[in-house]
Amino acid sequence: MFGQRFATCLSAGALTLVLAACAGVQPVAYSGIDxxxxxxxxxxxxxxxxxxxxxxxxxxxxxxxxxxxxxSVYQGADAQFGDMKDEDKSVLASYAQKTFAENLAKRFQLNGQPGPGVLRIKVTLTGAQRTTPLVGQAMHFDIAGNLYNGVQAVRGGQGAFSGSVSYAVEVYDSSDNRLLKAYIAKQYPNAMNLPAAFGSLGAAKTGLDKGAEALVAQLH
Structure with missing residues (x-):
């Protein structure tokens, strides 16, 4: 029954509009970031x-x-966490600390003291979306949902009803606190990544893994 209704929306052209909204708002240049x-x-x-x-x-x-x-978890009025609980934000912050540290350790010696040749990196979680319970997983088993996710995977877009994470990265020269690099990013799993669809924070955590890898790739 669900699949039939979903396919009907797809053929009517309504699904594209509905799922476009599911991708959520785009990150902004958060005013409270240094x-x-x-x-x-x-x-x-x-x-x-x-x-x-x-x-x-x-x-x-x-x-x-x-x-x-x-x-840290961004506290500004322009944060994009929706109704996410503080406990979930803390879980994501702890996970971000872990995955960014692990990935940076592949390129740098960690815990350097301020001085020449030492970077200081600040990561701030600025927003997140949970994967919609049940629906996010069902999209991987529904014909129309799989079709949409397949198109999104090719485009590099977000999966249907999938979660995401937004964050700011600031990279400084620790010797003089000079800003070298900064950016705002939004990350999410490949739209066909089924394991990441399970657990309300699974997609956001996968996004943080991708974000940590992307940062290290830029520092070579």
Whole structure:
């Protein structure tokens, strides 16, 4: 019955509009972030996931160590957590601390003291969406849902009723606190990633894993 109704909406063209809304709001240049005054709209190919960014000329190979500040939860009025409970925000912040530290350790020596050759990185969670219970998983077993998710996977878009996470990254030279790089990002699993659809925070955690990997890739 559910699949028949879902397919009917698809054929009528309504599904596209409904699921577009499910993707949620796009991140903003959060006014309470220290680097907010430096952020500019990103015009690159990755602008859908990184809408705002700043970058100074940097030779990243000069840096061999990193300090990772404790991941914080953004408290500004323009935060995008919806009705997410504080407990869930704390769970995501703890997970972000873990996955960013693990990924940075593949490139840098962690816990460096401020000085030449040491980066200081600040990650701030600014928003998140939970995967819609039951519906998010059902989309992977419904014909119309799988069709939509397949298209989204090719486009790099968000899956139907899937969760996501938004965050700010600020990278400083620890010796003089000079801002080297900053950006706002939104991450989510591949739309066909079935395991990430289970658990209300599973998609957001997968997004943080992807975000941590993406950061390290940019610091080479």
């Amino acid at each position: 680097a907010a005054h430096k952020l500019q709209p990103n015009l690159g190919d990755d602008r859908a996931k990184v809408p705002f960014a700043y970058a100074a000329p940097v030779v990243w190979s000069r840096y061999t160590q990193v300090e990772l500040d404790p991941v």
